[in-house]
Amino acid sequence: MAKRIISFVTVFMIAVFCFCTVASATADSLPGSFSGGTKGLMFIKRPETLSASTSDKTYTISASVKEGCVVKVYRKNASGGYDVIHQNGAALVSKVGASGFYSVSVVLNEGDNNLMVTADAGNGVVQEEKITIKRIGRSTLDKLSQITLNLFSMFR
C-alpha cells in the first residue's frame, strides 16, 4: 500500500512539474535555465549568429516563424531569470500571421543585452533562442573608426 502511495505521489509530482514547465512557456517570467526543447518553429534571421554589436539605441530582431505561433521577447534580469520586455507600455508579445515574418525593435541598454526569444505553438510546444546584443558607446566606436581611418591612410 505504502509503495502504491509513493508511486502515486511520484507520478503526481512529475505531472505537476511537467504542467508547471508547460505553463511557464507562456509566462512573462522564465527561469534562466529555461529550454523549450523544440526546434523548427522559428528561424532567427537577425542577428545571423545570435550575437551582435551595435552603437545604435535600438536593435531590430527578425525571424521567420511558423504561422500562429506566439512570439515573446525577454530580457535577462539581475537574478538570472528572464522577464518579458515592455516598451511604450506594451509587452513584446505578438502572434505571427500568414506571412511568417516577425520583426521587433528592442531598446538597448549600454553593454551586453542578454535577450531570449520564444515561439510558442501551444500545447507546450515551444522553441527558445538566446541572443546577446552588445551596445557599444559612441566614443568607443569613434575611437575604433579613427584607428581604421589611420590604418587606411597608412596604406594609401
Next chain:
Amino acid sequence: MVERFKSLVLALLVITSFVLTFKIALNEKLWPDGYNFFVDSRFSSVADLASKLNPFAKSGTGNASNSVLTVPNRVIVNAGGEQRYYITNKNSQHDAVDYQVKRILTALFSSLDVGIAADDAEVASALKTKSVYLDYITSYDTGVFAQYMNKNDSTVARSVSKFSGMIVSFSDTVKTNATVYIKDIQTNRYFKFDIPYAKADFDTIFKNIQNDEENLISYSADLGYDKKVEGQRILIESAVPIFLEPVEVNEIKGENPVLKANNEYDDNVIYKILRTFKINPNTYNKYTEADETMVFVENNATLKIHKNGVVEYNAKPGVPGIELVKQNASSFETMLAVSEFIDAVSKSAGIYHPLMQSPAYNDGVLRGADMQMRFDYLVNNTAVMINLSGGKSNPEVDNSVFVQVQSGAITKYIHLLRRYDNTENKVDTALVDKSLDAVFEQYRGNNADGIFISNIYPVYKYDDKTETFIAQWNINVDKVEINESEPSQE
C-alpha cells in the same frame, strides 16, 4: 521738325500696336472666364499658333512634366547603422536633401562613367553606412529619364536600361566622389557609378538631421527577408525599406470638378474640357445618356463626360485622334507631349496635383510615337490609387489617367478628374507585417506556396463605396509560386 516729330509718334504707335496685339493674342489673363467678346478667340487656332511661335511660352512646366517626373517619390537618409530618416515635408532637412538630390542626379546623368557591376551584398552594406535611398516606385526607361534631365546621351543608359530607384553612398575617406548604385530591372543586376560630388555638402545634412526624430526603418536585406529558409513563404527584394512602425499621413478628400454644389454639371468646366480636346462647340452633336453621361460626337471621335468625373475620349477606328507629335517622334517627345496634354486637361478642371507614371503598370508600351501609359496623381507625395468598377456606361478605371497614342495621335484617353485636398485629420497606415499577412492570405487562397515582393510603399487607395481615401501599404507582388498538388479554393 514737326514732320519728324509726327513720324516718331506714328512709329511709336505702330510699335505699341504690335506689342499690344502680341500680348492680347497670348496672355490669357487679359480675359476673364465669363462671357465677353474675346472669350472664343483664346482657344482659336490663331492663338494656338501664336502660342507655339511665342519664344517665351512656358513648355514642360506642367504637372507631369520633366521637373516633377525626376523627383523621387520616396527619400530615406541613412545616417549609419539603424539611424534612418524618411524625408517628408515635416523633416527639417527636406529642402536641403531635395536640393542635393537634384545635384546628384545632374552629376550622375552628366557623368561619362560606364557602370561597373556590383552585387547585392555591396548594396546592402551601402544602406548600412551613410547613404541616401531614392525610390521612384515606378520604373523608368533610363534613356527617357536622362532626357528629362536634359541629357540626350547618358552613359548610365548603356548599363541600365530600366530602373525604379537608386542608392547614393558616401565614403568616409573619399571626399570628392559619391557612388550611385542602380539596379537594372530588366537584368536584375546592380551597377555602380562613381560621380564627382563634394561629400561635405551632404555632411551638413547628416549632422543637422540628428536633431530630427529617427524612423524605425530596416531594409529587407537587414532583416534577412531577401533570403529564403525552410518554411518561409515570402521573399522581399533586398533594398526594399520595411517601416517597422505605422507611417502617419494626412487624410485626404476628393472633389469632383465637373459637378457644381447642386450636383449639376459645371458648364464652365465642361466648356474648357471640350476646348482641350479640340472639340468645336459649333460643330459637335451632343446627347445625354440615361445615367446623365454627356456625350459629344464629332466626325472623328466621341468624348464622354461621366457624372462621376471620368472623361473618356475614343477616336473612331482608322482615323487619327488628337495629333500630338510627328509619326517619327522619339519616346521622350511623345512622353513630354502626353504630359502636357494631361496637364491641360487637369488645368481645365482646376486640378494642379503632380502626376507620376503608375507603378502598377510598369509594362506600359513606349515606342517612339506609339505609347500606352497610365498615370496616378500624387497628393502629399503619395500616389492615389484608383479602382472604379465599370458600369453599363461607365468605363472601368484603374488609374487616374490612361492614354493610348498611335502614330503620334491620342486615340484613347480616360481621366478621372478629382481635386484633392487635405482634411484636418491625420491617419496611420497599418503595420507592414500585418499588410504582408493580408497579402499572403489572398494568394494562399489561390494555392500560392510563396510570393516575391519587389516593393512596399504607402498609397492612398480610393474606396468607391464610401468615397474615401484610405492610407495603406501597396505591396508589389512580382512572382508567385503555385502549389500544383492543392485544389484551388476558388
